[in-house]
Amino acid sequence: MKIFFQLLHKIIRTGVGRTRFVMAVLGLAIATLLMLVAVQTWADFEQLLYNQRNTSDSADFLVINKKVTHTNSADNQHMFSPAELADLQSQPFVKSAGNITSSQYKVAVAAPGNLQFTSEMFFEAVPDSFIDVQDGDWHWQAGNRLVPIILSNDFLNLYNYGFALSQGLPQLSPESVKVIPMQITISNGAHSEQFIGKVVGFSDRIASFLVPQPFMQWANANYGSGQPAATSRVIVKVTDPSNPALVKYLNDHDYTTNQDKLRHSRTKQVVQIIVSVIGFFGLVLLFFAMLVFSMFIQLIVASCRQEIALLVILGAAPGQLRRFLLRQFSPLYLITGVGALLLAAGLQYWTSKALQGHDFYVSPWVSVYTVLSALLIMAAVYVVNVRSIRKYVALYS
Template sequence: MKGLYSILWSDNSRAHLLGAFLGTLAGLVLLLSGIQFYTDIKLVLSDNQDLLDPEYIVVNKKINIGQTLGFSGSGFSPEEITALRQQPFADKLAPFISNAFPIQAFTESDKVPNFSTELFFEAIPDEYIDIKSDEWQWDPEEGIIPIIIPQDFLNLYNFGFAQSQGLPQIPKGVVSVLNFRIRLNGSSGNYQDLPGRIVGFSNRIHSILVPQDFLTWANDTYGYFEKVDPSRVILVSKDPTDPAIIKYIEDNGYDTIREKLKGSRLNIILKFIISFLVLIAGIIILLAFLVFFLSLQLMISRSSQKIKRLHKLGFHYREISRPYIFLLLILMIAVTSIALLITGLFTRQMAAMAEQWNMAISSSLHGIIFGTALALITLISLSNVIAILISTKKLCK
């Protein structure tokens, strides 16, 4: 059917088609590269965060002057906790429990200098704690209170306080054998002294922790403070790079240790840049699609006399639209192949560059790239094919 093709193709506008071709190519390369790098960087980010190790995030409310003056509480209401629990990024969540009575710690030994201090305790379920120790359990019979303090406390003492005051530095092991006592004070002057022992140093939780069942028991026995909402909540997220975390925390006026969420923050910035890129690529592709569409429609309308003549000769409009569809598909396949080729080369180049910065990104295209290219091209082709069929059919009436 060489005749049919040469008749109908002779009315093309090469400049238009070339423009549409280049436009689609540019848009496609931009879009595909954007998606490729986004996928890569996301992988790199979650690698750094170690996908297997979910992040524990301690969330508290920002302290404002109202709270300082006692106008408003800094605790999480049950509704706020429920809302937080329902967030998709919060896989597990537990509020901190605080002591509801005064606590003092003091030493009774002649081997170490005497000291006495007011103290607080907090408790969370064991599964949130990064210290696994046999001693970490409350046995009412034995009556020893196991305590976990932050690693930072020991560092502060050893490298800050002890040195400047001429006091001895204490290694971790020694701290664990220090004997001191804890006094639990009831409301009516009653109290109980129990031995305390530091069983671990947490890097995760900046608090003085005791087992939850101990604190529950002690609060039941001695507690008389007015019940307050928990001021801190610990939550576990499998994907700490999820931008939704930081957004939720900020939107609700909460606060957390930002360091842990840098992946999330980076992700937000990245998403913004990539969205911008994708938006521009989208506009370019849309324009290119329009030029394609218009070029083909122009071709058809320029050939309207010929199409009518072919129809008179017995050609069905589907047969007449074939050369246009064929042309469209050739261009689409070409533009996709070239775009994938360029994106592939570009990716390899970037991977080589990233290697110099010790960053491992994929040097081959991700599956999603092929999927996206295919989906997009199918969409453009399909809509154009339909438009071609409609306009040739119209001419064959």
């Protein structure tokens, strides 16, 4: 076929509309590059996010409660109903959820000896698997006078740096708090009972006063209202706190949580929007580039329709002509695709080096998805070309 194709080259003048062709190739190159950059940016961001996140796994836990508003502050509307809890647990981004149970009885705490500290307070309890404090004393069974308590780190900080300093009280280290036995009185107005409270740890995860669940169940049964304890807060373990679907779910249901932990989600949303916009323009441009390509093929075939007709009369098979035309164009978009990929690889290398200066680590190589996208784009252009060549050659043969 070599000699035949060489002769065809003199008959079918592919030089017609050269500028149009250059424009189409240029458009294709830019479109490919835009799409590759979009995919690569997305891959880089995922990489950054997950590398960072691996260093602190407390970000996996979120305490969720309903927003307190003017309308729901009065009655029990800020409690979670069983249906709402079930719905929350069934969300794909929730790995597991634990209800936080509040005390239905009065609690009074007094410091021993001459510390002269006494206060009304409350308890809450969560399933043990959601607690970030490991301590051998964290258990309770009926009859025990000693009740282990987990305090929030935030509470200790508030006391030490806010309350103690301004009131002239001594500051307490976590170790000293742990050795102070506290007198705890729980009551329901009619009866009361005394316990000794011992702080066994400080939690970063849950801002509350936690007691073991068995104690909470026993106390609610004996000193509570008798109604099943409603849930006001839920602790959930999530696979990815920056998942925009999680944020949307919380907003849609008027739930709130520690906003700081959702910070990544905002960034991720912004990056997603930017990536989508770049990708969208890339896609539009690719569409037009392919359109110009197929119009260019139409132009060439139409301008040679007499020659093509005579070639077919002399015995050239339409398949031979299609193969010839395809061979004229396919190297060009192969080069375009590989060129765009190389350029994207160069950009990625440069980005990686630049980010390293800011202590961000991303791979200096383009992602697998980027290479796959490049292959996909080339395949799409190939298919469009094959189709338009088939269509226009059939028209004149």
